[in-house]
Amino acid sequence: MPASTLLKAPTAVAQRQRRANLRRNAFYIALIGVGLVAPFIAYPVFLMKILCFALFACAFNLLLGYAGLLSFGHAAFLATGGYATGYLLASYPGLTPELGILAGTLMATLLGVLFGVLSIRRQGIYFAMVTLALAQLMFFVFIQAPFTGGEDGLHGVPRGELFGVISLRSNLAMYYFVFVIFLLGYALIQRTVHSPFGQVLKAIRENEPRAISLGYNVDAYKLVAFVISAGLAGLAGSTKTVVFQLASLTDAHWHMSGEVILMTLLGGVGTLLGPLMGAGLVVSLQHLLAQSPLGNWVSVILGAIFVVCVLSFRSGIIGELGAIYRKNFK
Amino acid sequence: MTLIKKRLAASIAMAAATAVVATTAQAEISDDEVRIGYLADMSGTYRDLAGPGGLTALEMAVADFGGSVNGAPIVVFSADDRNSADVGANTVREWIDQRNVDMVAGLVASSVTIAVTKVLAENDRLGLVSGSAASSVTNEHCTPNHIHWVYDTYPLANGTAKAVVEQGGDTWFLLTADYAFGHALEADVTRVVEANGGEIVGGVRHPFPTSDFSSYILQAQGSGAKIVGLANAGADTVNAITTASQFGITQSGQQLAGLLIFLNDVHALGLEATQNLLLTTGWYWDMDEQSWEWAQRYFDEVGRMPTMVQAGIYSSTMHYLKAVEAAGTDEAQAVREQMASEPINDFFARNGRIREDGRMVHDMYLAQVKTPEASTGEWDLYEILSTIPAEEAYRPLSESQCSLVQN
DSSP states (O other): OOHHHHHHSOOHHHHHHHHHHHHHHHHHHHHHHHHHHHHHHSOHHHHHHHHHHHHHHHHHHIIIIIHOOOOSOTHHHHHHHHHHHHHHHHHOTTOOHHHHHHHHHHHHHHHHHHHHHHHTTSOHHHHHHHHHHHHHHHHHHHHHOGGGTGGGOBOOOOOOEETTTEEOOSHHHHHHHHHHHHHHHHHHHHHHHHSHHHHHHHHHHHOHHHHHHTTOOHHHHHHHHHHHHHHHHHHHHHHHHHHHTOBOGGGTSHHHHHHHHHHHHHHOTTOSSHHHHHHHHHHHHHHHHHTSGGGGGHHHHHHHHHHHHHHHOTTHHHHHHHHHHHHHHO | OHHHHHHHHHHHHHHHHHHHHHHHTTTSOGGGSEEEEEEEOSSSTTTTTSHHHHHHHHHHHHHHHTSEETTEEEEEEEEEOTTOHHHHHHHHHHIIIIIOOOEEEEOOSHHHHHHHHHHHHHHTOEEEEOSOOOGGGGTTTOOTTEEEOSOOHHHHHHHHHHHHHHTTOOEEEEEEESSHHHHHHHHHHHHHHHHTTOEEEEEEEEOSSOSOOHHHHHHHHHHTOSEEEEEOOHHHHHHHHHHHHHTTTTTTTOEEEESSOOHHHHHHHOHHHHTTOEEEESOOTTSSHHHHHHHHHHHHHHSSOOOHHHHHHHHHHHHHHHHHHHHTOOOHHHHHHHHHHSOBOSSSOSSBEEOTTSBEEOOEEEEEEOOTTTOOSTTOOEEEEEEEOHHHHSOOGGGOOOTTSOO
16 A cells, blocks of 8 residues: 555544544533623623633643642732732723733743742642742732732722723623633643643653653753743733732632632642633632521531542542543543 | 524613613612622631621611611621622622612621722712721721721720820830731821820731730730730730730739720630720620610520620611611612711710711720629620710821812
8 A cells, every 4th residue: 555545544543533622622612602601691700700710720730730739829829910910000090901911920920930940849748838938928028018008908900991992891891801811821721731841741740750861851841830820820810800900918818829729629630621610619609608598607618528529539520520421432 | 692692682671671760760769679788707707796696786777677668678688708808899799780789788807898898989889887997998998988887996096095004004015917907006006105105115016917926925024014005906816815814914014905806805715814904995785774785685686795896787777777768769879978967876876977088986985804703794894994085086087088088
């Protein structure tokens, strides 16, 4: 058989791959469709909150799920993005929201470089502790710095006009803006994970000494992953500030770093959709429980759900669903 | 896409319909219901201060008012703000967008209050702030859409520090929480102490929050000051008092002055640790017959004695409902005007009136925590020493930075 026909003939493997891609694309298109109609069914501000936290959790998951690094200081990036954007938009009324968000993201990225250089030299619990310590330093900065308003928070951030044209005062316009930001962030993570770079990250996660022995500059890979994750967390924080028109210490507190771990683990660490699911679940539960007669028990119920999830499905909700799907439909 | 278009068309039609209804019913009660949202910390640090007990107080006020205003029923719903500004602001935004809430009550943590009042002002709804301490709520953060009811840090510093100096406590050591709130309180206390002839001999700033106060308390002991002032709040104050009690500060001749301490804190700490502590309060359940009667009714419902914040929630809600009835509408500015036009004299407030900056000024009281021997019951905790007249207690309007005040 001539070589050309061999190349043209779709092998069974390639065909299966193509079908899988098709299925995946159809799934994503369906999800985007759901995202587009969602604000007509549910309250848009609530959905925006889910999207902001989902982006935050996705950014965190890039580091934990694909590079195997458990950062306990991601709140610092969320807050840095939020405060930088909030301060700029509140003090310079001429600034459009997308520039404010860009500036906030940039600040968080720079902070990510700084934190990353210092922390990626350590692994496991030491890495977590170093990031926690650095984040606590940032918490101190935010509580003391005059521009953050201390524990009162930074208020009165205008939503402004997107590109100076589209007013974001309406919740619907704001929602679609946030939705686009989320999609861009998600696409970046999806691309990163499936790129050769992502493959190397996974290799480092599985066996770091082996990756080193194969000649990869492991520290550089980890640093880049850390910086991307920090930047996206900052993007989530910046967007959140524009949506809620305020930035507060809640975002900088270590509870927030814990909450994002909870979201990621609940949804499924190391799966792309897991953090979205986890963020949706945690935010919805908080929202529903806070307004129900069970309001006093929010923390207890969330804790119980977390314990049940960790004990019964360790790879998270999406992780378990994925396993069922692969077992029965492939 | 057709689905979206249909939905969009439907929502536009709905919005238009609502707008029509809203314009025709302007001078009446919107949706034929007075809708009150209660937002407070229901599960965290401030649970005992306001929390579910505050909701009970609010519901008592609604029931006492008869459950309806001019035939329009009063609807109450509540949420937990979890002491987070974005949760609070988000909840209130949703109440406005989805449930057309008329008034928001409760409002405890200052960060939540400031965030919520911005949302209320943007949408022209009313907020009755009962739990917040920060005097900035009606100073640089004042809006025409909220009223601060119970207390703030200004009378607390003013009342306690002045009284302590007058009683001979003229040398002070200040234990300050190292953040904006602590700094403001520290500045207020320093000003009052020095103006009354006292002296600040030393001080230390502790990080927020702190659990181990032993080194700070030792410094306070070593300073030789007669008074150890606690310019902090919540768990920090509780921890500082516990440590001071363990180190025998009061037994060695020094006295504690708490600047922000509530009935539930004293109850939790016990009289052994808090005895003789001087504090300023806006209300005390056993201060007179009227207060006692209301407190007994509350106690029968909740099983705890009310704090000044819980009493204030009842008082402010009652005043609000009367104003809605008198104004014949629940439109925020009309009700606000009506509320300000009536003086407030009920079981909670004496000589009360609402100033243009949204501050409800009323008589405050200097109290001392009883000794275990002098106390006759679980809740018999304070002795009222003196009354601080309304006009002296609060920050004078001439010093106000509020944009609503003409200076």
